[in-house]
Amino acid sequence: MTSTLFRNGFIHSPADPFAEALLMEDGVIAWIGANDAAAGFAARADRIIDLDGALVTPGFVDSHVHLLETALAAEAVNVSPGAGGHSSARVLELLAPRARAWQPTEGALCATGYDDSQWTGEQLTQRELDDAFPDVHLYVPRADLHSGLVSSALLTHLGIAREAAPNGIVADGLHFQVRTAIRDIAPDRRERLYTKILREAAALGIVSVHENSAPGIDTRAGLTQLLQMTATADSGLPQVVGYLGELMSSPEQALEIAATIPGLSGFAGDLSVDGSFGSHSAAMRQPYTDKPDSLGTLHFDAEQIATHVHAVSMAKLAGGFHVIGDRGLDTVLAGFAMAAAQGPEVRSAIRRAGHRLEHVEIADAQAINQFIEFGIGLSIQPAFDAHWGGTGGMYESRLGTERTATTTPLRDFLAAGIAMGFGSDAPVTPIDPWAAITAALFHNNTDQRISARAAFLAHTRGAWRIAGQNTRGQGEIRIGSPADLAIWRCTELGVQAENSGRSSWTTDGRSGSPLLPILGPDAGPTQCLATYRGGTEIYSQLG
DSSP states (O other), X not given: OOEEEEESSEEOOTTSTTXXXXXXXXXXXXXXXXXXXXXXXXXXXXXXXXXXXXXXXXXXXXXXXXXXXXXXXXXXXXXXXXXXXXXXXHHHHHHHHHHHHOOGGGOOEEXXXXXXXXXXXXOOOHHHHHHHSTTOOEEEEBTTSSEEEEOHHHHHHXXXXXXXXXXXXXXXXXXXXXXXXXXXXXXXXXHXXXXXXXXXXXXXXXXXXXXXXOTTTOOHHHHHHHHHHTSXXXXXXXXXXXXXXXXXXXXXXXXXXXXXXXXXXXXXXXXXXXXXXXXXXXXXSSOBTTBXXXXXXXXXXXXXXXXXXXXXXXXXXXXXXXXXXXXXXXXXXXXXXXXXXXXXXXXXXXXXXXXXXXXXXXXXXXXXXXXXXHTOEEEEOHHHHHHHOSTTSHHHHHHHHHHHTTSSOXXXXXXXXXXXXXXXTBTTSOOOHHHHHHHHHTOSXXXXXXXXXXXXXXXXHHHHHHTXXXXXXXXXXXXXXXXXXXXXXXXXXXXXXXXXXXXXXXXXXXXXXXXXXXXXXXXXXXXEEEEEETTEEEEEOOO
Protein backbone atom coordinates (compact mmCIF):
# COMPACT_ATOMS: atom_id res chain seq x y z
CA MET A 1 0.00 0.00 0.00
CA THR A 2 1.31 3.44 -0.94
CA SER A 3 -0.10 6.68 0.40
CA THR A 4 0.43 10.41 0.03
CA LEU A 5 -0.88 13.09 2.37
CA PHE A 6 -1.48 16.58 1.00
CA ARG A 7 -2.07 19.37 3.51
CA ASN A 8 -2.19 23.15 3.90
CA GLY A 9 -4.13 23.74 0.71
CA PHE A 10 -7.62 24.09 -0.73
CA ILE A 11 -9.44 20.91 -1.77
CA HIS A 12 -12.15 21.27 -4.43
CA SER A 13 -14.70 18.83 -3.06
CA PRO A 14 -18.47 19.21 -2.84
CA ALA A 15 -18.33 16.51 -0.15
CA ASP A 16 -16.27 18.86 2.07
CA PRO A 17 -15.94 22.30 0.47
CA PHE A 18 -13.83 23.62 3.35
CA ALA A 19 -11.31 20.76 3.26
CA GLU A 20 -7.63 21.69 3.45
CA ALA A 21 -6.00 18.25 3.32
CA LEU A 22 -6.34 14.97 1.45
CA LEU A 23 -4.97 11.43 1.77
CA MET A 24 -4.71 9.16 -1.25
CA GLU A 25 -3.95 5.47 -0.82
CA ASP A 26 -3.42 2.90 -3.53
CA GLY A 27 -4.86 5.14 -6.19
CA VAL A 28 -8.05 6.25 -4.44
CA ILE A 29 -9.09 9.06 -2.13
CA ALA A 30 -8.96 7.67 1.41
CA TRP A 31 -9.72 10.82 3.42
CA ILE A 32 -10.39 14.56 3.07
CA GLY A 33 -10.68 17.05 5.86
CA ALA A 34 -9.17 19.88 7.87
CA ASN A 35 -5.48 20.52 8.53
CA ASP A 36 -5.80 19.95 12.25
CA ALA A 37 -7.06 16.42 11.57
CA ALA A 38 -4.40 15.68 8.96
CA ALA A 39 -1.71 15.13 11.58
CA GLY A 40 -3.38 11.87 12.54
CA PHE A 41 -2.63 10.46 9.06
CA ALA A 42 0.99 11.61 8.85
CA ALA A 43 2.43 8.45 10.42
CA ARG A 44 0.80 6.17 7.84
CA ALA A 45 1.69 8.28 4.80
CA ASP A 46 4.68 7.34 2.64
CA ARG A 47 4.92 10.93 1.43
CA ILE A 48 3.72 14.22 2.87
CA ILE A 49 3.32 17.21 0.54
CA ASP A 50 2.84 20.73 1.87
CA LEU A 51 0.55 22.40 -0.66
CA ASP A 52 1.47 25.87 0.61
CA GLY A 53 -1.95 27.22 -0.32
CA ALA A 54 -2.27 25.42 -3.65
CA LEU A 55 -5.61 24.19 -4.98
CA VAL A 56 -6.33 20.48 -5.52
CA THR A 57 -9.07 19.65 -8.06
CA PRO A 58 -10.21 16.63 -10.03
CA GLY A 59 -8.04 16.28 -13.12
CA PHE A 60 -9.41 17.45 -16.43
CA VAL A 61 -10.69 15.25 -19.25
CA ASP A 62 -10.51 16.55 -22.83
CA SER A 63 -13.49 14.94 -24.53
CA HIS A 64 -12.37 15.46 -28.14
CA VAL A 65 -8.79 15.32 -29.37
CA HIS A 66 -6.79 14.05 -32.34
CA LEU A 67 -3.41 13.20 -30.87
CA LEU A 68 -1.54 12.42 -34.08
CA GLU A 69 -3.01 15.47 -35.81
CA THR A 70 -2.05 17.65 -32.83
CA ALA A 71 1.51 16.34 -32.81
CA LEU A 72 1.90 16.83 -36.55
CA ALA A 73 0.43 20.33 -36.30
CA ALA A 74 3.07 21.17 -33.71
CA GLU A 75 5.72 20.30 -36.31
CA ALA A 76 3.94 22.16 -39.12
CA VAL A 77 4.38 25.78 -40.21
CA ASN A 78 2.02 28.01 -38.25
CA VAL A 79 0.22 30.28 -40.71
CA SER A 80 -2.65 31.25 -38.42
CA PRO A 81 -3.73 34.90 -38.19
CA GLY A 82 -2.21 34.91 -34.70
CA ALA A 83 1.17 34.01 -36.20
CA GLY A 84 0.83 36.78 -38.76
CA GLY A 85 -0.90 34.83 -41.52
CA HIS A 86 -3.41 37.50 -42.45
CA SER A 87 -2.80 37.66 -46.22
CA SER A 88 -1.60 35.41 -49.04
CA ALA A 89 1.72 37.23 -49.21
CA ARG A 90 2.29 36.83 -45.48
CA VAL A 91 1.40 33.12 -45.54
CA LEU A 92 3.94 32.59 -48.30
CA GLU A 93 6.54 34.45 -46.22
CA LEU A 94 5.84 32.15 -43.26
CA LEU A 95 6.16 29.06 -45.44
CA ALA A 96 9.31 30.20 -47.21
CA PRO A 97 12.09 29.21 -44.73
CA ARG A 98 10.89 25.62 -44.39
CA ALA A 99 9.91 25.33 -48.06
CA ARG A 100 13.35 26.43 -49.27
CA ALA A 101 15.06 23.83 -47.09
CA TRP A 102 12.55 21.07 -47.85
CA GLN A 103 13.65 17.68 -49.20
CA PRO A 104 11.32 15.04 -50.72
CA THR A 105 12.48 12.49 -48.13
CA GLU A 106 10.82 14.59 -45.40
CA GLY A 107 7.32 13.91 -46.71
CA ALA A 108 4.81 16.66 -47.37
CA LEU A 109 5.43 20.06 -45.84
CA CYS A 110 2.29 20.89 -43.86
CA ALA A 111 0.89 24.15 -42.57
CA THR A 112 -1.45 24.65 -39.64
CA GLY A 113 -3.98 27.30 -38.65
CA TYR A 114 -4.82 28.62 -42.12
CA ASP A 115 -7.93 30.81 -41.80
CA ASP A 116 -8.73 33.44 -44.42
CA SER A 117 -12.27 34.07 -43.20
CA GLN A 118 -11.35 37.50 -41.81
CA TRP A 119 -8.91 38.54 -44.53
CA THR A 120 -9.57 41.68 -46.55
CA GLY A 121 -7.86 40.20 -49.62
CA GLU A 122 -8.32 37.04 -51.66
CA GLN A 123 -7.61 33.57 -50.35
CA LEU A 124 -4.33 31.82 -51.05
CA THR A 125 -4.26 29.99 -54.41
CA GLN A 126 -2.50 26.95 -55.81
CA ARG A 127 -0.90 29.15 -58.46
CA GLU A 128 0.74 31.25 -55.72
CA LEU A 129 2.06 28.10 -54.04
CA ASP A 130 3.37 26.73 -57.33
CA ASP A 131 5.00 30.00 -58.37
CA ALA A 132 6.74 30.41 -55.02
CA PHE A 133 7.71 26.78 -54.40
CA PRO A 134 7.35 24.86 -57.68
CA ASP A 135 8.73 21.49 -56.53
CA VAL A 136 7.58 21.37 -52.89
CA HIS A 137 4.91 18.96 -51.71
CA LEU A 138 2.74 21.44 -49.78
CA TYR A 139 -0.46 20.81 -47.84
CA VAL A 140 -2.25 23.82 -46.34
CA PRO A 141 -5.41 22.67 -44.53
CA ARG A 142 -8.05 25.08 -43.30
CA ALA A 143 -8.00 25.55 -39.53
CA ASP A 144 -11.12 23.36 -39.22
CA LEU A 145 -9.38 20.47 -41.08
CA HIS A 146 -12.37 19.91 -43.39
CA SER A 147 -10.72 21.14 -46.57
CA GLY A 148 -7.30 22.19 -47.75
CA LEU A 149 -5.09 23.63 -50.46
CA VAL A 150 -2.37 21.48 -52.05
CA SER A 151 0.44 22.27 -54.43
CA SER A 152 0.56 20.79 -57.92
CA ALA A 153 3.77 18.97 -56.96
CA LEU A 154 1.96 17.16 -54.13
CA LEU A 155 -0.96 16.20 -56.38
CA THR A 156 1.48 14.75 -58.90
CA HIS A 157 3.39 12.89 -56.18
CA LEU A 158 0.15 11.33 -54.89
CA GLY A 159 -0.97 10.37 -58.39
CA ILE A 160 -4.02 12.65 -58.30
CA ALA A 161 -4.98 14.20 -61.63
CA ARG A 162 -5.01 17.99 -61.63
CA GLU A 163 -8.49 17.85 -63.09
CA ALA A 164 -9.71 16.31 -59.84
CA ALA A 165 -8.68 19.49 -57.99
CA PRO A 166 -8.30 22.13 -60.72
CA ASN A 167 -7.82 24.99 -58.26
CA GLY A 168 -5.85 22.95 -55.73
CA ILE A 169 -8.65 22.92 -53.16
CA VAL A 170 -9.43 19.45 -51.84
CA ALA A 171 -12.53 18.58 -49.87
CA ASP A 172 -14.63 15.56 -48.89
CA GLY A 173 -13.30 12.31 -50.41
CA LEU A 174 -10.32 13.91 -52.13
CA HIS A 175 -9.27 15.65 -48.93
CA PHE A 176 -9.54 12.30 -47.15
CA GLN A 177 -7.29 10.73 -49.80
CA VAL A 178 -4.63 13.42 -49.39
CA ARG A 179 -4.67 13.27 -45.59
CA THR A 180 -4.47 9.48 -45.55
CA ALA A 181 -1.48 9.44 -47.88
CA ILE A 182 0.62 11.99 -46.00
CA ARG A 183 -0.07 10.37 -42.60
CA ASP A 184 1.61 7.06 -43.42
CA ILE A 185 3.91 7.12 -40.37
CA ALA A 186 6.04 4.35 -38.83
CA PRO A 187 4.89 3.00 -35.43
CA ASP A 188 8.02 4.17 -33.58
CA ARG A 189 7.54 7.74 -34.80
CA ARG A 190 3.86 7.53 -33.91
CA GLU A 191 4.76 6.53 -30.36
CA ARG A 192 7.11 9.50 -30.00
CA LEU A 193 4.45 11.87 -31.33
CA TYR A 194 1.69 10.43 -29.14
CA THR A 195 3.90 10.54 -26.05
CA LYS A 196 4.92 14.14 -26.62
CA ILE A 197 1.35 15.41 -26.81
CA LEU A 198 0.11 13.28 -23.93
CA ARG A 199 2.89 14.57 -21.68
CA GLU A 200 1.99 18.12 -22.65
CA ALA A 201 -1.63 17.35 -21.76
CA ALA A 202 -0.59 15.97 -18.36
CA ALA A 203 1.27 19.24 -17.71
CA LEU A 204 -2.08 21.00 -18.17
CA GLY A 205 -3.78 18.95 -15.46
CA ILE A 206 -5.35 16.44 -17.87
CA VAL A 207 -5.80 12.85 -16.70
CA SER A 208 -7.72 11.50 -19.70
CA VAL A 209 -8.45 12.35 -23.33
CA HIS A 210 -11.04 11.04 -25.77
CA GLU A 211 -9.25 10.21 -29.01
CA ASN A 212 -11.55 10.72 -31.99
CA SER A 213 -9.88 8.52 -34.57
CA ALA A 214 -11.09 7.96 -38.11
CA PRO A 215 -9.71 7.12 -41.54
CA GLY A 216 -7.81 10.15 -42.78
CA ILE A 217 -7.05 11.18 -39.18
CA ASP A 218 -5.25 8.08 -37.93
CA THR A 219 -5.32 4.33 -38.49
CA ARG A 220 -6.86 1.42 -36.62
CA ALA A 221 -3.33 0.28 -35.81
CA GLY A 222 -2.53 3.73 -34.46
CA LEU A 223 -5.60 3.75 -32.22
CA THR A 224 -4.73 0.27 -30.96
CA GLN A 225 -1.20 1.45 -30.21
CA LEU A 226 -2.52 4.46 -28.26
CA LEU A 227 -4.87 2.35 -26.14
CA GLN A 228 -2.10 -0.13 -25.34
CA MET A 229 0.39 2.64 -24.49
CA THR A 230 -1.93 4.27 -21.94
CA ALA A 231 -3.89 1.29 -20.61
CA THR A 232 -2.58 1.67 -17.04
CA ALA A 233 -1.50 4.57 -14.85
CA ASP A 234 2.07 3.24 -14.64
CA SER A 235 2.45 4.30 -18.29
CA GLY A 236 2.99 7.77 -16.83
CA LEU A 237 0.52 9.18 -19.35
CA PRO A 238 -3.12 10.30 -19.32
CA GLN A 239 -5.66 7.61 -20.12
CA VAL A 240 -6.85 7.48 -23.73
CA VAL A 241 -10.52 6.67 -24.31
CA GLY A 242 -10.72 5.56 -27.92
CA TYR A 243 -13.47 6.02 -30.50
CA LEU A 244 -13.29 4.90 -34.12
CA GLY A 245 -15.20 6.96 -36.68
CA GLU A 246 -16.26 4.22 -39.08
CA LEU A 247 -19.79 3.44 -40.23
CA MET A 248 -21.09 0.01 -39.14
CA SER A 249 -23.62 -2.07 -41.05
CA SER A 250 -24.36 -4.82 -38.51
CA PRO A 251 -23.74 -5.80 -34.86
CA GLU A 252 -21.51 -8.61 -36.10
CA GLN A 253 -19.28 -6.22 -38.03
CA ALA A 254 -19.03 -3.89 -35.03
CA LEU A 255 -18.06 -6.72 -32.69
CA GLU A 256 -15.55 -8.15 -35.15
CA ILE A 257 -13.71 -4.84 -35.59
CA ALA A 258 -13.93 -4.00 -31.87
CA ALA A 259 -12.25 -7.31 -31.06
CA THR A 260 -9.20 -6.20 -33.05
CA ILE A 261 -8.88 -2.95 -31.01
CA PRO A 262 -8.82 -3.97 -27.32
CA GLY A 263 -10.31 -1.27 -25.14
CA LEU A 264 -12.29 0.44 -27.91
CA SER A 265 -15.20 2.42 -26.46
CA GLY A 266 -17.27 2.59 -29.61
CA PHE A 267 -17.78 3.70 -33.18
CA ALA A 268 -18.28 7.41 -32.71
CA GLY A 269 -16.37 10.67 -32.68
CA ASP A 270 -15.39 12.05 -36.05
CA LEU A 271 -17.79 9.93 -38.02
CA SER A 272 -18.69 13.05 -39.93
CA VAL A 273 -22.29 13.58 -41.01
CA ASP A 274 -21.33 17.04 -42.25
CA GLY A 275 -18.34 19.39 -42.26
CA SER A 276 -17.71 22.81 -40.76
CA PHE A 277 -18.90 26.40 -41.01
CA GLY A 278 -15.46 27.60 -42.08
CA SER A 279 -15.38 25.28 -45.09
CA HIS A 280 -19.06 25.98 -45.93
CA SER A 281 -19.64 22.23 -45.49
CA ALA A 282 -21.74 22.04 -42.31
CA ALA A 283 -25.20 20.96 -43.51
CA MET A 284 -27.63 23.86 -43.03
CA ARG A 285 -31.40 24.28 -43.33
CA GLN A 286 -30.87 27.71 -44.89
CA PRO A 287 -28.05 28.80 -47.24
CA TYR A 288 -24.82 30.34 -46.03
CA THR A 289 -24.95 34.11 -45.81
CA ASP A 290 -21.70 34.51 -47.75
CA LYS A 291 -22.36 31.61 -50.13
CA PRO A 292 -26.10 31.68 -50.88
CA ASP A 293 -25.91 28.81 -53.37
CA SER A 294 -24.72 26.38 -50.69
CA LEU A 295 -26.50 24.39 -47.98
CA GLY A 296 -23.32 22.51 -47.04
CA THR A 297 -22.67 18.79 -47.41
CA LEU A 298 -24.35 15.69 -45.98
CA HIS A 299 -22.10 12.62 -46.01
CA PHE A 300 -24.75 10.17 -44.71
CA ASP A 301 -28.51 9.93 -44.98
CA ALA A 302 -30.93 8.99 -42.21
CA GLU A 303 -31.07 5.33 -43.29
CA GLN A 304 -27.29 4.94 -43.05
CA ILE A 305 -27.35 6.59 -39.64
CA ALA A 306 -30.18 4.30 -38.48
CA THR A 307 -28.25 1.23 -39.61
CA HIS A 308 -25.15 2.37 -37.72
CA VAL A 309 -27.10 3.21 -34.55
CA HIS A 310 -28.85 -0.15 -34.63
CA ALA A 311 -25.58 -2.03 -35.25
CA VAL A 312 -23.57 -0.50 -32.43
CA SER A 313 -26.47 -0.43 -29.98
CA MET A 314 -27.15 -4.13 -30.39
CA ALA A 315 -23.41 -4.78 -30.06
CA LYS A 316 -23.56 -2.89 -26.72
CA LEU A 317 -21.07 -0.29 -27.92
CA ALA A 318 -21.30 3.48 -28.01
CA GLY A 319 -21.98 5.16 -31.32
CA GLY A 320 -22.15 8.71 -32.49
CA PHE A 321 -21.29 11.33 -35.05
CA HIS A 322 -19.62 14.63 -35.79
CA VAL A 323 -22.42 17.07 -36.60
CA ILE A 324 -22.39 20.87 -36.71
CA GLY A 325 -25.19 22.21 -38.92
CA ASP A 326 -28.92 22.16 -38.11
CA ARG A 327 -29.78 20.14 -41.23
CA GLY A 328 -27.04 17.70 -40.29
CA LEU A 329 -28.54 17.35 -36.82
CA ASP A 330 -32.04 16.86 -38.30
CA THR A 331 -30.64 13.96 -40.31
CA VAL A 332 -28.85 12.39 -37.34
CA LEU A 333 -31.94 12.50 -35.14
CA ALA A 334 -34.13 11.17 -37.95
CA GLY A 335 -31.72 8.24 -38.12
CA PHE A 336 -31.96 7.65 -34.37
CA ALA A 337 -35.76 7.72 -34.60
CA MET A 338 -35.73 5.21 -37.48
CA ALA A 339 -33.51 2.87 -35.48
CA ALA A 340 -35.63 3.20 -32.33
CA ALA A 341 -38.79 2.46 -34.33
CA GLN A 342 -37.53 -1.09 -34.90
CA GLY A 343 -38.93 -2.15 -31.55
CA PRO A 344 -38.72 -1.85 -27.75
CA GLU A 345 -35.60 -4.00 -27.55
CA VAL A 346 -33.73 -1.74 -29.95
CA ARG A 347 -35.01 1.42 -28.27
CA SER A 348 -33.79 0.15 -24.89
CA ALA A 349 -30.43 -0.81 -26.38
CA ILE A 350 -30.06 2.70 -27.83
CA ARG A 351 -30.70 4.34 -24.47
CA ARG A 352 -28.26 2.02 -22.67
CA ALA A 353 -25.43 2.36 -25.20
CA GLY A 354 -24.25 5.85 -24.23
CA HIS A 355 -24.24 7.36 -27.70
CA ARG A 356 -22.64 10.76 -28.18
CA LEU A 357 -22.52 13.62 -30.67
CA GLU A 358 -19.55 15.90 -31.30
CA HIS A 359 -19.79 19.72 -31.57
CA VAL A 360 -23.58 20.21 -32.14
CA GLU A 361 -23.22 23.91 -32.85
CA ILE A 362 -26.93 24.53 -33.49
CA ALA A 363 -29.75 22.70 -31.70
CA ASP A 364 -33.36 23.74 -31.15
CA ALA A 365 -35.74 22.65 -28.39
CA GLN A 366 -37.01 19.66 -30.37
CA ALA A 367 -33.47 18.38 -30.87
CA ILE A 368 -32.68 18.79 -27.17
CA ASN A 369 -35.77 16.76 -26.27
CA GLN A 370 -34.58 14.01 -28.60
CA PHE A 371 -31.16 13.98 -26.94
CA ILE A 372 -32.97 13.16 -23.71
CA GLU A 373 -35.24 10.61 -25.39
CA PHE A 374 -32.33 8.64 -26.85
CA GLY A 375 -29.88 9.14 -23.98
CA ILE A 376 -27.41 11.07 -26.15
CA GLY A 377 -24.45 12.83 -24.56
CA LEU A 378 -22.65 15.78 -26.12
CA SER A 379 -18.99 16.63 -26.55
CA ILE A 380 -18.86 20.42 -26.83
CA GLN A 381 -16.03 22.82 -27.67
CA PRO A 382 -16.62 26.22 -26.00
CA ALA A 383 -13.41 27.57 -27.54
CA PHE A 384 -15.14 27.53 -30.93
CA ASP A 385 -17.31 30.40 -29.72
CA ALA A 386 -14.31 32.24 -28.30
CA HIS A 387 -12.36 31.87 -31.55
CA TRP A 388 -15.07 32.39 -34.18
CA GLY A 389 -18.32 33.53 -32.53
CA GLY A 390 -19.51 37.01 -31.72
CA THR A 391 -19.69 40.22 -33.71
CA GLY A 392 -17.37 40.26 -36.71
CA GLY A 393 -16.31 36.65 -36.24
CA MET A 394 -16.13 33.89 -38.83
CA TYR A 395 -19.49 32.44 -37.74
CA GLU A 396 -21.18 35.78 -38.42
CA SER A 397 -19.65 36.01 -41.88
CA ARG A 398 -20.85 32.49 -42.69
CA LEU A 399 -24.24 32.48 -40.94
CA GLY A 400 -25.26 36.06 -40.32
CA THR A 401 -25.95 37.68 -36.95
CA GLU A 402 -29.22 35.92 -36.14
CA ARG A 403 -28.00 32.36 -36.66
CA THR A 404 -24.65 33.07 -35.01
CA ALA A 405 -26.52 33.97 -31.83
CA THR A 406 -27.90 30.41 -31.70
CA THR A 407 -24.53 28.65 -31.85
CA THR A 408 -22.94 26.69 -28.97
CA PRO A 409 -26.10 26.81 -26.80
CA LEU A 410 -24.42 25.79 -23.51
CA ARG A 411 -27.07 27.13 -21.16
CA ASP A 412 -29.86 25.39 -23.09
CA PHE A 413 -28.03 22.05 -22.84
CA LEU A 414 -27.30 22.56 -19.15
CA ALA A 415 -30.87 23.59 -18.31
CA ALA A 416 -32.22 20.46 -20.01
CA GLY A 417 -29.91 18.19 -18.01
CA ILE A 418 -28.03 16.91 -21.08
CA ALA A 419 -24.85 14.96 -20.31
CA MET A 420 -22.16 17.31 -21.58
CA GLY A 421 -18.38 17.04 -21.69
CA PHE A 422 -15.97 19.75 -22.84
CA GLY A 423 -13.11 19.21 -25.26
CA SER A 424 -10.74 21.11 -27.53
CA ASP A 425 -10.91 19.30 -30.90
CA ALA A 426 -7.13 19.78 -30.89
CA PRO A 427 -5.44 20.78 -33.10
CA VAL A 428 -8.43 22.84 -34.29
CA THR A 429 -8.19 24.75 -31.00
CA PRO A 430 -5.42 24.23 -28.42
CA ILE A 431 -5.67 21.80 -25.53
CA ASP A 432 -6.38 24.30 -22.74
CA PRO A 433 -9.10 23.39 -20.22
CA TRP A 434 -9.10 26.67 -18.30
CA ALA A 435 -9.50 28.55 -21.61
CA ALA A 436 -12.53 26.39 -22.42
CA ILE A 437 -14.07 27.16 -19.02
CA THR A 438 -13.37 30.85 -19.54
CA ALA A 439 -15.03 30.69 -22.96
CA ALA A 440 -18.16 29.16 -21.41
CA LEU A 441 -18.17 31.77 -18.64
CA PHE A 442 -17.82 34.64 -21.15
CA HIS A 443 -19.81 33.18 -24.07
CA ASN A 444 -20.34 35.78 -26.80
CA ASN A 445 -24.10 35.27 -26.38
CA THR A 446 -24.82 36.35 -22.81
CA ASP A 447 -27.98 34.20 -22.78
CA GLN A 448 -25.80 31.07 -23.20
CA ARG A 449 -23.20 31.78 -20.52
CA ILE A 450 -22.82 29.26 -17.72
CA SER A 451 -21.04 29.45 -14.38
CA ALA A 452 -17.42 28.47 -13.85
CA ARG A 453 -18.62 25.64 -11.61
CA ALA A 454 -20.92 24.20 -14.31
CA ALA A 455 -18.21 24.52 -16.95
CA PHE A 456 -15.64 22.88 -14.66
CA LEU A 457 -18.00 19.95 -14.09
CA ALA A 458 -18.40 19.55 -17.86
CA HIS A 459 -14.61 19.36 -18.26
CA THR A 460 -14.27 16.81 -15.45
CA ARG A 461 -17.22 14.70 -14.27
CA GLY A 462 -19.30 15.38 -17.39
CA ALA A 463 -16.56 14.15 -19.72
CA TRP A 464 -16.21 10.92 -17.71
CA ARG A 465 -19.99 10.56 -17.90
CA ILE A 466 -20.30 10.81 -21.68
CA ALA A 467 -17.61 8.12 -21.96
CA GLY A 468 -19.61 5.84 -19.65
CA GLN A 469 -16.75 5.87 -17.13
CA ASN A 470 -18.33 7.57 -14.14
CA THR A 471 -19.21 4.48 -12.10
CA ARG A 472 -16.62 5.01 -9.33
CA GLY A 473 -16.94 8.72 -8.75
CA GLN A 474 -14.54 9.77 -11.50
CA GLY A 475 -14.26 13.54 -11.80
CA GLU A 476 -14.97 14.13 -8.10
CA ILE A 477 -12.92 14.33 -4.93
CA ARG A 478 -14.69 12.19 -2.37
CA ILE A 479 -13.77 9.16 -0.32
CA GLY A 480 -13.48 6.10 -2.56
CA SER A 481 -13.16 7.96 -5.86
CA PRO A 482 -10.08 7.45 -8.06
CA ALA A 483 -7.20 9.81 -7.23
CA ASP A 484 -7.27 11.55 -10.62
CA LEU A 485 -6.07 14.93 -9.43
CA ALA A 486 -4.46 18.18 -10.51
CA ILE A 487 -2.72 20.68 -8.22
CA TRP A 488 -2.73 24.38 -9.10
CA ARG A 489 -0.98 27.57 -8.07
CA CYS A 490 -3.58 30.33 -8.54
CA THR A 491 -3.58 34.08 -8.14
CA GLU A 492 -7.08 34.23 -6.68
CA LEU A 493 -9.75 31.69 -5.73
CA GLY A 494 -13.48 32.21 -5.57
CA VAL A 495 -16.94 31.18 -6.74
CA GLN A 496 -17.64 32.75 -10.13
CA ALA A 497 -21.08 32.98 -11.73
CA GLU A 498 -21.71 33.72 -15.36
CA ASN A 499 -21.81 37.44 -15.99
CA SER A 500 -25.54 37.70 -16.51
CA GLY A 501 -26.52 37.43 -12.86
CA ARG A 502 -28.76 34.44 -13.49
CA SER A 503 -27.30 31.98 -10.99
CA SER A 504 -29.84 30.69 -8.50
CA TRP A 505 -27.07 29.88 -6.01
CA THR A 506 -24.89 32.22 -3.99
CA THR A 507 -21.32 33.00 -4.96
CA ASP A 508 -20.37 33.77 -1.36
CA GLY A 509 -17.41 31.52 -0.49
CA ARG A 510 -18.89 30.96 2.98
CA SER A 511 -21.87 29.16 1.42
CA GLY A 512 -19.90 25.96 0.92
CA SER A 513 -19.45 26.09 -2.85
CA PRO A 514 -16.03 24.61 -3.74
CA LEU A 515 -13.49 27.18 -4.85
CA LEU A 516 -11.97 27.54 -8.32
CA PRO A 517 -9.49 30.00 -9.85
CA ILE A 518 -10.98 33.36 -10.77
CA LEU A 519 -10.98 33.48 -14.57
CA GLY A 520 -11.26 36.26 -17.11
CA PRO A 521 -9.26 38.68 -19.23
CA ASP A 522 -7.76 40.42 -16.19
CA ALA A 523 -7.21 37.30 -14.07
CA GLY A 524 -3.80 36.09 -13.04
CA PRO A 525 -2.21 32.85 -14.29
CA THR A 526 -3.22 29.37 -13.16
CA GLN A 527 -0.19 27.05 -13.13
CA CYS A 528 -0.34 23.27 -12.93
CA LEU A 529 2.04 21.99 -10.25
CA ALA A 530 1.27 18.27 -10.50
CA THR A 531 -1.11 15.76 -12.09
CA TYR A 532 -2.01 12.33 -10.72
CA ARG A 533 -3.74 9.54 -12.60
CA GLY A 534 -5.10 6.90 -10.28
CA GLY A 535 -2.66 8.09 -7.63
CA THR A 536 0.33 7.85 -9.99
CA GLU A 537 2.21 11.07 -10.58
CA ILE A 538 2.23 11.72 -14.33
CA TYR A 539 3.47 15.31 -14.11
CA SER A 540 5.06 17.27 -11.32
CA GLN A 541 6.89 20.47 -10.45
CA LEU A 542 6.56 19.75 -6.75
CA GLY A 543 9.69 19.37 -4.69
